[in-house]
Amino acid sequence: MDTIFALATARGRAGIAVIRLSGPKAFAAVQAMNVALPVPRWAALRRLYDGDLFLDEAVVLLFEKGASFTGEDVAELHIHGSIAITAAVLDALARQPGLRLAEAGEFTRRALDNGRLDLTQVEGLADLIDAETEAQRKQALRVLSGAIGQKADEWRRKLIRAAALVEATIDFADEDVPVDVTPEVTDLINQVRTELQQEIDGSFAAERIRDGYEVAIIGAPNSGKSTLLNRLAGREAAITSDIAGTTRDIIEVRMTLSGLPVTFLDTAGLRVANDHVERIGIERAIERAGRADLRVFLDDGQPLGLQPLPIDIVVRAKADVDQSDGVSGLTGQGVDRLITDISRILADVSANVATITHVRHRTALTVALTELNALTGDWCSQSPEIGAMTLRQATLALDSLIGHVNVENLLDEIFLSFCIGK
16 A cells, blocks of 8 residues: 555644654655654654754654554654644655555545454544534444444354354255254344344434434424523524514524533424414424424413423423413523433433444344344244345344445445544
8 A cells, every 4th residue: 555644633733733654654754854763652752854954853653563543554743733844744745755645534444444443433433533522422432442343243143153053954954953953043043133123222312422412492482482592502592582483493502411412493483373484484393393302392371283292391481470480591590400301301312322323333233133033933944045045144234334345335435524634
């Protein structure tokens, strides 16, 4: 492979900038800058030169092939984060023969190609880079650690064992097989089937942690929805007015509650409207509220035409006006209690979170589970050939989960989401 290099930290002025090199000429490229190479994995302070031109004093780190992120020889230059110094060092590297600027995600793709990461770990790394909340950080680290791959390997091991037992009955069809393999095969398949279903069921919560929960604020016009949203946001995110129907479109405010990413939605007041634009806003409010993970109904006694679900929260609106035990965005009464209730409900939803976090993961497991569910009746003795083929198809679905097969068309899309230096 070519030797690639890129700025691994954000562009712009900073205290430190890190330039990463990976490939067979990584060490030679650093040495060409008049640097005495340090012992691999030991940091050393060195002066960098472009010919006779002094560029900067940098911390140099080397990682040998097989002991680096990419699996190749890797060098890192920790330079001062001046825009001018960074540009000068990158320019000096670009003029060295055999070196080229890395493409988006190319370092991570090399880690995949060299077996340092599986595909789910690559996706976990992307999620970790994008993590904004504590729950997202923990979930991404769990995926990056290889938790999905470990589970997939265990499922594959059980299915391969089951397939081997079934194929043994085929190979010795004309002879007496000393042991009936049906009980063990059935037990192995049932174990995998149960665990796959649990992962699929918990994947929706994991996906919401990654993408964020949505909480819609529902109520009649002038029930205090926008005022409550502004109180939650701590700023004037929505226009408030005594005139009914002020909110026509959906206003979103993203927050973090108990480590979970939450987007609050201020929706149009629900009523029978004569104004065409307001009717569109109400239709959008009902549609978006139906897709929200949780809805907060501000009850002011007016009919809404929308019924709360068991998980939803119903509170009395404008508690400052009628002195009720409700919520008031104007004074803040009941807001802390409302936030606590929302956090508790979302925490309960997240309690059974799965390891898998992407639609692609769920699709692969669903395919595997569908294959296993097709094995009904006394298939082990009546149609072992079909059963063995079905087990192989389920195993292939698990292989696609961790990137061993059938994912080449996904790789470009996945790695384009990475920055150049990753």
